[in-house]
Amino acid sequence: MKDYYLSEFPPELILLLSAPLSTASLNALTLTSRRTHEILQPELESRITPKLGEKLLLWASDSKPHIVDKLLAPPHSIHPSPGNGLDNLTALHVAAKAGNLEIASMLLEAGANPAASWDQDEYEPLHLAVINEDLAMMRLLLDHGAPLDHCFGCDGASENALHRACSLGHMEMIKLLLERGARLEARGHYGTPLGFAIRTGNVEVIRFLLEKGADANVAAPLFVLLVGGPPAPLSASLLYIVMGLRHPRSDDEYGRRMLMLLPQWAELQGRTPVRWEGLPLGDKRKQLMALLMAHGATKDGAMATITRHLKPLAEAALYSEEEYLQVIAGMFKEAEEAIPQVTG
Known part of the structure; x- marks a missing residue:
């Protein structure tokens, strides 16, 4: 017509x-x-019934503030917090994911729950903001009481906002979360926030966390997915992880599949079995070992793991046990000599 x-x-x-x-x-x-x-x-x-209003609010919350405003106001007065299907997705999740500060602020002022979880990974709006590296959205959510240390992930406890910020190497997000009271020793699937930073090898973040008092002696898992029972050791100190030792069975098919979860996978991928060369230390490995040791990481924790699993570790590296221990001693010696450089 x-x-x-x-x-x-x-x-x-x-x-x-x-x-x-x-x-x-x-x-x-x-x-x-x-x-x-x-x-x-x-x-x-x-x-517009309440049920239809909730659907419309979800639809509008990514980019339509005028519609959101109308739905939140009388006579509709749609409450922004209840989940609306799709595993309890809320309007605030939509706004946070879209990075729409105006709409997120409207929803929060209308009573949206900043701790609402969505999907089997239990994403909260703050998690979506940190994934998007959206500092302004993070600050808004924290100002309205978003929980700092709640975790998300496939097991409901894989990581929290600070863990992800450390993985991303986003210093401003890390500083904001710590200023607001995020726990420096909160555990996730890579251990503490320092463990997450170690996994990505971000020297700036690692140094910052250590200077803030992060425990350099904590243990962290070597594997996130334990399907099929990977060979021991399954966890170790951060100093051990930074050393990048070849894991038992790293050269067979099973070992390669499991080692895809480790940071040194790129060094092993596609290689035929050759003797592992631990010396001389590369600049970055030396720097990270020296940083950890300068902030209290002891050789004892790493050596306890090495001693306990000496035979398979030496076999994986194609060394005798005596040769392997000599290489380990050389790694520690090089790192100790580098401590003045990293603390100067």
Whole structure:
């Protein structure tokens, strides 16, 4: 129907014609012209039930603040917190994921729950903000009481906001979270925030966390997924992890599959079995070992793991046990000599 003909109809007739239309069809008709919009919009809004309003709020919360504002206000007064299908997705999740500060602020002021979890990974709005590296959204959510240390992930406890920020190497997010009280020793699937930073090898973040008092002697898992029972050791000190020792069975098919989870995988991928060369230390490995040792990491923790699993570790490196221990001693010696350089 052309706008010309509609413009000739009296309002009463337009309303009468619209009565049998579905809500979707009525909405389409309101968009045909400014006149039909003015006449039919009140009728359209009168059809918004609480259930429909919740769906519309989800739809509008990524980029339509004027609709969000109307739905939150009387007479609709749609509450922003209840989940709406899709594993309890809320409007605040949508706004946080879209990075829409204006809408997120409107929702929070209307009572949206900043701790609502969504999906089997239990994402909260703060988690989505940190994944997006959205510092402004993080600050807004924290200002409205978003929990700092709640975890997300496939097991519901894989990582929290600080863990992800450390993995990303985003210093401003790390500083903000710590300023607001995030726990420096909170555990996730790579251990503490320092363990997450060690995994990505970000020297700036590692140094910052250590200077903030992070425990350099904590243990961390060597594997996240334990499907099929990977060979021991399954966890070790951070100093051990930084040393990048070849894991038992690293050269067979099973070992390669499991070692894809380790940072030194790139060094092993595609190689035929060759003797592992631990010396001389590369600059970055030396720097990280020296940093940890300068902040209290002891050789004892790493050596306890090495001693306990000496035979398979030496075999994986293609050394005798005596040769292997000599290489380990040389690694510690090089790192100790580098301590003045990393602390100067």
